[in-house]
Every structure is written in C-alpha cells, then in structure tokens.
Amino acid sequence: MLVTTGAGGAGDLVARAIAERFSQSMGQPVTVENNPSANGGVMAGQLAKATPDGYTLSVMVDSTLTSNPHLYKNLSYDPSKDFEPIGIISKLPLVLVANRELKADDVRGVIGLAKAAPGKLTYASTGIGTQLHIGMELLKLRAGIDLLHVPYRTTTSAMTDVMGGRIDMVMVGQSSAKAQAEVPQLKLLGIAALNRSALLPNVPPISEAGLDGYEVTSYFVLLAPAKMPREIVMRLSDELKKAASDPRFIAALEPQGMEIVASSPEEMRTTMEKTSEKWRDVIKATGTTVNQ
Template sequence: MIRFLRAWGLRLLVATIPLSMAAGASAEAGYPSRPIKLVAPIAPGGLTDALARVLATALGERLGQPMVVDNRAGGGGIIGMTAAARSAPDGYTLVIVYQGVASVNPVLRKDLPYDTLRDFAPIGLSGGFPLALVTKADLPATTVRELLQLARSQPGRLSYASAGDATSSHLTMELFKRRAGLDLVHVPYRGEAPALNDLLAGQVDMEFTSLTSVLPHLANPRLRVLAVSTAARSKLAPDLPTVAESGVPGFQATGWYGLMAPAGTPEAVIDRLNRALVAVLSDTAMKARLQAMGLEAFSSSPQAMRGFIVEDMAKWGKVIAETGIKVD
C-alpha cells in the first residue's frame, strides 16, 4: 500500500460515521437484487478498462449479482462521469474514477457539468500506480541529484515529454519542477506511447511516465529509470528509490483509482459496497493479479476517499493555477 494513502485509510477507516440502523437495515436487506452497472468513463482497452473488468467480476461474485462494465468514453471522461452523476442513486450504477476525472477536471475546467464532491458518494479507493522519472540514456545524470544539478546549470535547455496537456505525466513534472526549482521545456504528445518512443529515440531528455510502461525497458540501454514518484518505494520495483529520498523531500504523486456512486445513494448500500471492495482488494490472489497489471492494491473507507480527493484537488489546483495550464 502506498504510504500516503495508507495514512488516510488508517486515519479515517476507523472513524466511519455510524449508519442509521433503521434506514440501513431497510436499504441493505434486499441489495443487490439485480445486475449492477459499472460505468467506465474511458474507451475499452487500456489499464483503467482492464481494472474495471477485474473489479466488476470479483465484486459481482461477492455481491451475488453480475456487475457489468459500461464504457462511456469521450470528452476526457466527462461524458461517462456526467452520465453516472445523473443516474438513479439506488446502488445499481457505479463509476470507476481516477485522478483525471475526479480531482483534476474539477480544478481544470470551469464549465464542467459535474462536481465530484457534490454529485458523487465515495465508495472506496481501489488501487494505484507510481510514475517513474526516466531520462534518455546519454543524459549526463545517473541519479535524481545529478539531474537536478544538470538542469539547474542549464535553465531552459532541457526538455521533458508528457502524454499531453494536463495529463498525470504533465502535472507530475510541473510539480517536480516547482518543488526542485527547475526550468524545463514541455513537449506534449498525444499519449504515453509516443512520448516514450521519442524518449527512447533521444528526441527529449526526460519524462514522468507510468512505471508499468517502463518496466519492460529497465535493461534497455536507451533509457535510464531514476526514481518513482510515490512516497514509498514501489513493490513493483523495490530497488528504485523515490524522488523524495533522492533530493526532493516531500515530493509525492500517485496515479490512483476508486469507485463512486451517484450522490444520495443510501449509506447502507455504500457500506455494503465498501465492505465488498475492501474484501476483494484484501485477497492475496487479487493483489497478485493487480501487481501483474502494474497496480498496487489498497482500499479505504468512503470518508478516507473523500478526504484524499479533497487534498488531491488542492495539490493539482495549485499546480494548474501557478502554471496556467489549460485544455481546449
């Protein structure tokens, strides 16, 4: 479990607000009595879709009713999130959320048709992944400290790739720049794969990208993996240091996932779903399966998830405000 998220879980999982016993017994008694829809605000394929399907299968088995993934792609996740927010708050429509749709869109887009904290009820966090700080192989820096020295000696000369404006790779590097006092040139791409390809080709100097995408390249002589972005070392690559321990104290950025329901969903139903989610993610086989996908399994209470999103919004909102990042 990633240390920052674990702290939230321990802080608030034990402080869950007591449910109304009468309302709880009535709402949960027959739930679920029919299939549950899990909205995935992305296109089929990719890590988010794969996680949604793994969780849907496992949760369906535990709850005794099928859980079916409904891909609603478009608008950077806005279409799917809006559809989920407008669904009946009865526990039969859920949505898998991630940093971009839950905590970045609300502080990035002024005309967003949904509000994460107003329109959704958290169920629980459901896993995450570190980003890796990667450089091209011939950059004369073999550690984060050496990279900091190099960049500070050549302000505005070194470049970094991202998967696009306001993506996690972009925001994480902007956070890194500000924490470390660096001046780097941003080169946005249309996705993680082309950005990594140009790094391998030596066209850009560095980037933050998902650790999963670079694990197959750890022995590749064309790139160098310096550190991971999380507060603690990753189980996926425990020999890699964190950025925080390598010269930028307090630095932390985590790609994360969670489940939410439309606001107004009965607390007893949320509690039932949370207990099922926690049980699924505590399973040893599930942890191993997610690790094979490049994810670290962890869970939280609904209250912990809400608190985490509030802090995540504040962090990325500050970065966006300071940099003037915008999207079309």
C-alpha cells in the same frame, strides 16, 4: 462500470478486476465501458446523471476529481456534489523514465542539467492537465527549474519518442516503468513515492533529490451517483474490502505495481479533498489551463 481511462491501461485493469470480483460475489453481470475523453470528464458527467440505485458505478483515476475542477471552466459535473464515494481501490506511483543518452542518472542530475540550460530539456506527457503533466510541473516548481513540455495523445507515442531520443524523459506508471527497465534505450531515474518500491527496489525516490515529500500517485477510486441510499453504499464498500483479500484480485493488481488500498468512503473523501488542494496549488502556480 464506467471507466475514465482507455482499454488496456492501468485504470482499465483495476476496473475489470473489481468488475469480475463484484460479478462473482454479488451474482450480477458487470459490463465495463471505457471513455478517457476530457481526462475522464465525459464518463464522470455520465455517472453524475445516472440513477443512484447501485447499478451504475465508475472506476476513475483521481485526476478526474482532483485536477479537472481546476483545469476546466465548464465541467459537466461537480466532484463535491454529484458523486458518492465508495472507496479507494488501489494506488500506483509514477516513475520518471529517460533516454539512456541523457547525461543524468538520477533526478539530482536532471536538476543540475536543467539549471545549467533552462528550457532545453524536454519531457512528454499524455496531454495538458493529465497527471503525467502536472506531476512534472510539480517537480519543476519544487526544484526551481524550467523544462519544455511536449504533450502526446498516448503513452505509447510519448515513449517511442523518448526511446528514439527525440524527447528526454516522461513519467509513467510503475507497472509500465517495470517493463521499460528492460529496454536498452531507457533508464529509470526516480520513483515519485516516499519510499522505495518492492517492484523497483533499485530506483530511488525522487524526494531524495532534495525534494522532501515529493509524491505523485494515481489513485483508482470507486464511485456511485450522489444520493445513493446509505445501505447500498455500505454494501459496495464491504464488497470492496472483501476483494482486497481475494487471492485472484490481489494477483491481478499487485504484480502490476498496484498497492491495494480498499479504503472506506470517508477515507476516500478526505484523501480526494487533500489531493485536490495539492493540485489546485500546482495548477494555479503554473497557470495551466485546458482549452474546451
């Protein structure tokens, strides 16, 4: 199981939960291997070259498929040709977290501050082209504001500087935001979902700040190499659907703010195509590029 995120993160959690489920239900040991380099591009390239026999799969964050093609000029894989979709495993909305001293208690307040002092407010991300970055760039476009982007290598280092007041805000996954809600130096400004979350019921959707339809969601997807026999694809798809009703699988993901999806291969393909078009437009409008 090739994983395009680092050990201990949300993608790793999903991968290990599905690996454990598959190991039990299919009677095969499953080894998890992590490599987040190039926004998951290294692992994606490795999957593209693997034998399509069902023994090499990957759990990816959708940005490897939907953002990377518009950011990198020389990818080692083609998302539309090199992979066989199995299904969307789960999804996780992002949440905007700020230093408590920021003179805004919601996204509408952030927009007001940014319009009064363009380019003064700062936000962190885990690197150019990551979902934490382009999600905020989408916010800038939709709100007509200017914020200063400060990229970091890890979420932990970014969050440390937000807590210390050196950076104003950062987007993180809902599971991380739940933990940050208990930190005295931080506050949650909005969730990038269309509706309020059961995990964070007091955090308003960012769309309520006059940004109708604003949504930034990380999809965790299961893929195989292209040209894998259809019967193997459907066997794995069936196993994914069974996992969605397994109490142990649910208990591993839902408390972390994950919404279990267990989509069909066709539904995954359609969702990835629409998401790719969305991020293509944002990346083009902002002129975002990644040096290789």
